[in-house]
Amino acid sequence: MFFAGIAFRYRELDFDAGPFLADDALPAKWPIDYYALRGCYDEMERRLGVARAGDDDPWQPPSAPAPMPPHDYDDRGTLIANAGARIGLSPFATPLAINSRSFDGRPACTRCSTCTERACPSGAKGDAIQGILNRAKTTVTIRTGARALRLIGGRNHRVDAVEWIDVAAARRTTTRADNFILAANAVQTARLLLVSTEPWAPEGIGNSSGLVGAGLSFKLSCYLSGRTDYLTESTFGGPHSTVAFSDYYLHPDVPGLLGGTIYQANPVLGTDTSSLRLHVLAGDQPMERNRVRLVRARDEFGMPRVMMDYRTHPRDAERLRFLAERAADILRTAGVHRIRFEPTEFHRGSRHLHGTCRAGDDPHDSVTDRNGRLHDIDNVHVVDGSVLPFAGGVNPVLTIQANALRIARELIGRDRPEATPSIESPNLLMPTY
Numbered sequence: 001m002f003f004a005g006i007a008f009r010y011r012e013l014d015f016d017a018g019p020f021l022a023d024d025a026l027p028a029k030w031p032i033d034y035y036a037l038r039g040c041y042d043e044m045e046r047r048l049g050v051a052r053a054g055d056d057d058p059w060q061p062p063s064a065p066a067p068m069p070p071h072d073y074d075d076r077g078t079l080i081a082n083a084g085a086r087i088g089l090s091p092f093a094t095p096l097a098i099n100s101r102s103f104d105g106r107p108a109c110t111r112c113s114t115c116t117e118r119a120c121p122s123g124a125k126g127d128a129i130q131g132i133l134n135r136a137k138t139t140v141t142i143r144t145g146a147r148a149l150r151l152i153g154g155r156n157h158r159v160d161a162v163e164w165i166d167v168a169a170a171r172r173t174t175t176r177a178d179n180f181i182l183a184a185n186a187v188q189t190a191r192l193l194l195v196s197t198e199p200w201a202p203e204g205i206g207n208s209s210g211l212v213g214a215g216l217s218f219k220l221s222c223y224l225s226g227r228t229d230y231l232t233e234s235t236f237g238g239p240h241s242t243v244a245f246s247d248y249y250l251h252p253d254v255p256g257l258l259g260g261t262i263y264q265a266n267p268v269l270g271t272d273t274s275s276l277r278l279h280v281l282a283g284d285q286p287m288e289r290n291r292v293r294l295v296r297a298r299d300e301f302g303m304p305r306v307m308m309d310y311r312t313h314p315r316d317a318e319r320l321r322f323l324a325e326r327a328a329d330i331l332r333t334a335g336v337h338r339i340r341f342e343p344t345e346f347h348r349g350s351r352h353l354h355g356t357c358r359a360g361d362d363p364h365d366s367v368t369d370r371n372g373r374l375h376d377i378d379n380v381h382v383v384d385g386s387v388l389p390f391a392g393g394v395n396p397v398l399t400i401q402a403n404a405l406r407i408a409r410e411l412i413g414r415d416r417p418e419a420t421p422s423i424e425s426p427n428l429l430m431p432t433y
Helices: 034-048 075-086 185-195 314-333 397-415
Strands: 146-153 159-166 171-176 180-182 219-227 243-245 260-264 275-283 291-298 304-309 340-343 380-382
Touching: 034 397, 075 243, 075 260, 075 275, 075 314, 146 185, 180 185, 185 291, 185 304, 219 314, 260 314, 275 314
Parallel strands: 180 380
Antiparallel strands: 146 159, 159 171, 219 275, 219 340, 243 260, 260 275, 291 304
């Protein structure tokens, strides 16, 4: 499900050249380019209902026309956009998976709340349940209240089954299948592989490179906010964001050139309605030392607990500081005199998790191939953010979903050559966490 409905596409950069990353960072080159994902981006935007402008964002890659026009700036967004324009920036409407008009049987947004981390009461906000699961033409069995414990390997470097537990009943079950799709986020997918050891995989299934769990990357982020007299009569409500800036996504003044995005992030319900608030987002470099690993301590099911070893790279901290200063410039220009800095504790983890099962062409410096298949295993694919070798500088959810759709089509084409490519998936066990 989308966090706040924000739906950026990934901006492709050539990481084989230039000083984007530190010398000790892991390779960040993706094994696919934007055009391999473009059709899947377009389809996901239709399924979810994305409202955005066509070319106002200078970093917007080529695409089909958006399903809906962008949302108008709200009162806060207008102040932020005008302030940014006065200091030479190029504001544009934040792309949102929220209906700007009635679309696909769902109503237009009523701006009833900021809708971040909340279910949409009207159904205007797109999500995976409405856009995908409710429309599946094949049966999908979802075991709620379940936890996958380990994969059980067979011969010839294949996985035969998954052992999982019904948490409420404390009952363990083994389910056999022909194919296994991992989509448990970059921490839990890595944990599942590391804990699944076999004589032919003593360090964990899929871990012959030693990189399962390595390259853990977050989204570096913070908020800046402050009161302004121009909003004393402001009407409180959503969407969460209506205006964004990508002027510093790639900029000569940013340490290492690669920056990120700045966008409006309205205060949550019950807070001061006269505040302006901006969210700053930057990419986290993939460092091998930043990783998910198992520890000796055991959880309530007798499985090894997981630990995240993470330290922000100094250049990334400088990037975040630079972007925060630019966001403060926007707020000051909008009439905010006392700016509050709100740390996000991104170093403790977040919804935006990347790395740990990085995709690549070379089995020695990656975990999966371009289609998410483990290099070592024939029938296990990873489709979540852990395959992304680099965090990028925008919210990654639309990219993760587009890539998962691409991989699903590849699997269907391989297993059912006569089938028309579609988003439907086989009837597989889908444990939740």
